[in-house]
Amino acid sequence: MDRQQGRRYRAARVIGAAVLALALLPGAASAGPGAKVSSSVELARHAARLKAGQWVWAPRIAPQGPVLVYVDLSQQLATVYRNGVRIGVSTISTGKPGHDTPVGVFTILEKNVTHNSNLYDNAPMPYHQRLTWDGVALHAGSLPGKPDSHGCVRLPYGFAKELFGTTKRGTTVIVAGNARHPVTQDDGEVLAPTASGGVVEGDYWAPEKSPSGPVTIVMSRSDQAVAVLRNGVEIGRSHAVIPTNSDATHVLTLAAKAGGAPTWIYVGVSGHDDEDGRPLDEAVRNRVQIPPAFYAQVAPILMPGVTLLVTQSPLAPGGLGDAQPVLDGAR
Structure with missing residues (x-):
């Protein structure tokens, strides 16, 4: 091998090593x-x-x-x-x-x-x-x-x-979740009206506080309440009956379906990868009860893209459960 060939060989090895290193980078x-x-x-x-x-x-x-x-x-x-x-x-x-x-x-x-x-x-x-x-x-x-x-x-x-x-x-x-302690997951619940009861004291609906933007519904097991946010601002709240047999976090989204009505589907959070994209079971939906009058106010803004979060955390400072209130960051 002459000197020129040697230089080419060494250059090829350097380039090859660099390519391999890049390929292995996270x-x-x-x-x-x-x-x-x-x-x-x-x-x-x-x-x-x-x-x-x-x-x-x-x-x-x-x-x-x-x-x-x-x-x-x-x-x-x-x-x-x-x-x-x-x-x-x-x-x-x-x-x-x-x-x-x-x-x-x-x-x-x-x-x-x-x-x-x-x-x-x-x-x-x-x-x-x-x-x-x-x-x-x-x-x-x-x-x-x-x-x-x-x-x-x-x-x-x-x-x-x-x-x-x-x-x-x-x-x-x-x-x-909790960065220091792993969490488990369980079946999620979803916003649905009950056939009995009216709006309880302390509930309210004020859509004018945030007239437009993405909608998120938060259901708190600790507070037994539902809050509706639009563009990060709370625009309504109601008492709810939410099963407390789990402290798991669960997320659903209202997805657009070709040729049909929007459908609540699960997103595959940790522990529920097998549910990713699965439509909501009506039996699960009926586990949650909210006043029908409040549901009637919320229904018109339930469009594709609405997100539902079920959590153990309270909706406001001073509630029961986890010390970190869910809505503190929504501002």
Whole structure:
């Protein structure tokens, strides 16, 4: 081998090593986790074996429809749904002890491709999507395999970029679970009227407080109450009878069905992957009772894209159950 051939051989080895290193990087857009896959089977296969910093994206599964982001603190995973169908899953890093990421229902308040922290040494936060005005956001950042942020939800860079292009201001983001203790899941309940009873004292309906925007319904087992939010603002509340045989979190979305009426379907949160995309069973629906007068007021705004969260957490400070009130972050 002459000198020129030797140089070419060494150059080829360097290039080959670099390509291999890139292919092995967590989140690399290659054949492994981080690739854009095109079927629910591929997505499920990749999502089941994600490691820190890895993600999978399958936008073609549901190319159109309302978007919901579900952040699971217990599993340190973020899942993206479009029209009720899971299109992306990513590992995340949320708040470390003393800087816990708040749980609750949020809407994306503002979006910036480039952003620097006002609190922590001007730290860069690419693809920043603000959830609260006091600093909690979704953004690209380091993923050490454990909760490590100051309260934000860190995402792999590639996933943060894809998510940024998929959401808009007002997109609903649900943060649930406990980063320090895994949670179990159980059958979810859904908003449905009962044949008896009227509006109880303390209930109200004030849609003028937020005339437009995405709608989220929160059902609290602790408070035995239902709250309706529009664009992150509470516009109504009612007493409800909600079974308390589980402390699980469950999420449903009202999805548009071709040629038919919108249908409540489950989203595949941790512990319920097998229910992902399954229509709601009427027997489960009937487990929850709310005053029919209140339901009649809510019904006109139940359009595709409405999100339902069933939680153990209270709806307001001072309630029973988990100390973190669900609606604190919805502002």
